[in-house]
Amino acid sequence: MENLGASIVLRMEMITHGQTNGDREEIQEQFGRERTDGDREENLRTILPTMLQQFFDGHRIHCSCEGKRWRERYLDYYDDDYDDDFDFDDDTDPDRRAEVALQTRDGSSCKVITKECLLAAQREDIQRVMELLSLKEHQARTLLIHYRWDVDKVFEVLVEKGKDRLYAEACVMVQDDDNLNSTHCSSLALCEICMEEVPVYKMTTMDCGHCFCNNCWTEHFVVKINEGQSRRISCMAHKCYVVCDEDKIRNYVSEKDPDLAEQFDRYLLESYIEDNKRVKWCPSVPHCGNAIRIEYDEYCEVECACGVQFCFSCSSEAHSPCSCQMWELWTQKCRDESETINWITVNTKNCPKCHKPVEKNGGCNLVKCICGQSFCWLCGGATGFDHTWDSIRGHTCGRFKEEYTANVARATSEIMRYSHYHDRFKAHSDSLKAEITLKEKLQRKISNMEARELEIKNYDWVTNGAERLFRSRRIISYSYPFAYYMFSDTFLSEEMTKEERNIKKNLFEDHQQQLEGHIEKLSGFLEEPFDMYLEEKVMESRMRIMNLSKTADVLCKNLYDYIDNEILLHLGTTINIVPYRSKGADKAVELDL
Amino acid sequence: MVDFGRVQKELQECNKDINVSGISVNPKSDNLTNLIGTIPGPIGTPYEGGTFNIDIDLPDGYPFEPPRMKFATKVWHPNISSQSGAICLDILKDQWSPALTLKTALLSIQALLSAPQPDDPQDAVVAQQYLKDYQTFASTAHYWTESFAKASSLGVEEKVQKLVEMGFPEGLVRSTLEVVGGDENLALEKLCSG
Secondary structure (H helix, E strand, O other), X not given: OHHHHHHHHHHHHHXXXXXXXXXXXXXXXXXXXXXXXXXXXXXXXXXXXXXXXXXXHHHHHHHHHHHHHHXXXXXXXXXXXXXXXXXXXXXXXXXXXXXXXXXXXXXXXXXXXXXXXXHHHHHHHHHHHHHHHOOOHHHHHHHHHHOOOOHHHHHHHHHHHHHHHHHHHXXXXXXXXXXXXXXXXXXXXXXXXOOEEEEHHHEEEOOOOOEEEHHHHHHHHHHHHHOOOHHHOEOOOOOOOOEOOHHHHHHHHHHHOHHHHXXXXXXXXXXXXXXXXXXXXXXXXXXXXXXXXXXXOOOOEEEOOOOOEEEOOOOOEOOOOOOHHHHHHHHHHHHOOHHHHXXXXXXXXXXXXXXXXXXXXXXXXXXXOOOOOEEEOOOOOEOOOOEOOOOEOXXXXXXXXXXXXXXXXXXXXXXXXXXXXXXXXXXXXXXXXXXXXXXXXXXXXXXXXXXXXXXXXXXXXXXXXXXXXXXXXXXXXXXXXXXXXXXXXXXXXXXXXXXXXXXXXXHHHHHHHHHHHHHHXXXXXXXXXXXXXXXXXXXXXXHHXXXXXXXXXXXXXXXXXXXXXXXXXXXXXXXXXXXXXXXOOEEOEEOOO | OOOHHHHHHXXXXXXXXXXXXXXXXXXXXXXXXXXXXXXXXXXXXXOOOOEXXXXXXXXXXXXXXXXXXXXXXXXXXXXXXXXXXXXXXXXXXXXXXXXXXXXXXXXXXXXXXXXXXXXXXXXXXXXXXXHHXXXXXXXXXXXXXXXXXXXXXOOHHHHHHHHHHOOOOHHHHHHHHHHOOOOHHHHHHXXXXX
């Protein structure tokens, strides 16, 4: 439910009313569809009020009022005896909308999971599912591992498909009572694995009802853990996929090999990170040991407690407004020197004698290599030196001239295009690197001014200005690879006509240019030795920097709005870019448990 | 370590109803980790009438790890490599369960002979042929069965003589023939591979 909430909010904000209505209909349709099914309706009726109550009570712990509002809304919806009017009115109120947006975007919604709190974080989710469905710990864990630790998803499947399907899909078997426990009688039974008669008290029955001797179970567990399948060790019976009770696994394995049992526990623990779509390891090198958990949209940029900023979706450096795909293509392109190689293939020919690449710098089609060999530029074949302006004696070719010229033209313009975008991308990222030292310089300036005991006591405008500069600098820098792909005639060739593309490109470049101008100005003012100025002039600098910071923020937002509303909205292909956040990447806070 | 107690029991069980199933498992040598299984070609298939030998290698973790099986007899089948005899069968890989036995595995292989799955091939050439030209496939498979999977009509002495004529020492020929159960093709293969 949380996710649903967040995604609607983002879209509402981004788009016009028409789109919002579309979403509303979509949701109505979704719920409407379920109602047509008689059984389902009954199912919903009985489960929902209590379940929802429990579910949202659980959620309220960390999702505050947003979840609560959704809860109210859902409860209203179902309590009103399926009133057709799905009430969205409160969200059409602009103030309310802004408030919601603020919560989803600017409230820090991501958490740092350190080694120490991993267990607690995992336990919290397990506990919720255990309480919700009155399951045992291992059953709840299996369920959560199957549904990638998405409690909402578990709930969704429960409502949509019912308990039995929910359990069956995750290979969980729930027994009503504890009559499975081995009885302490000394009678013998046949273990079908080792084919030995074993006293019954030395045998164990799993949730699925299959019973084998403890030695065989232990061997099975050891083999499976070593195969790296700790998270889903299924029963030994053929075609039985029910996952075994982790407590039993732990007990038996630790008797035989305590180290392996520890390893097993670690695998289970790390599943919370590795099988969880809301959690990712921080990509820092050397690794800080942390993982980040997000609450809302996976398309966001986060900052780990160790200071590393990364794109949550692809775990590479933060790259908005580039999409993950664009960024991957771009880094790939910058890495391999395909353009250089391309240039060499197109603009040079290998000498037929020494095989070195030769570039023609003018003149007729008879080319003479540094080694002395003459050859025809058109076909690359070795020739004599006797020639006129348009013919070489004893040599005729030239049939492919047209095609060749066209190829050269295409390759050349592609290279020019790439270097245009790459140069600007690089210039800004280099400036960003250079400006990192600015932070220290500015700190010195602040100390100087403080020492002078000026009227101004608050120097936040300096640090804020610097932060704004870094943030805008990143955005302008990543906007170049974005433009390189977005306005390329090959990347999304089907989506836009040439004219449309040109118009959009020009408008986009206007936005870029405006932002660029302000960034450079801001950078310039911050570099000024304003700490030495007279008080009056310091005030002037302060005003200028504050104004520029504010404008840069607005311009960045405009750039993103333009991308969202004028470019991405009209595409058939979904391109996900991380939305603009005035405060930069989401700083993850310690998980409070 | 391989659970030899269980292997021993499995062999007894399997060979008890050999007349019904036609499936047998025997140790290759004294060592119970190398076995040889035989299955009759299913009736109504190009493999009918043939007897197929399967090399069985038991891993240390048996029965908790699947037995390694491959055809020792050459066979033309989409899911069996015509070169190496490797078998593409799920229960010999991730779908293995300790509750399965050598006999059930061999039965599954026999079932695979009757119902090839060309969409999940081990041998792409055979699979292509199976899909595009079933007639040729069937006759090739039949020919291979005739040539490689039928017990030779030759007596032991004739087999020995034939192999000796090929240049192998008589003592070695006799012992090899014994090991492979009198199959001259298998014996030749073994002799060639040293």
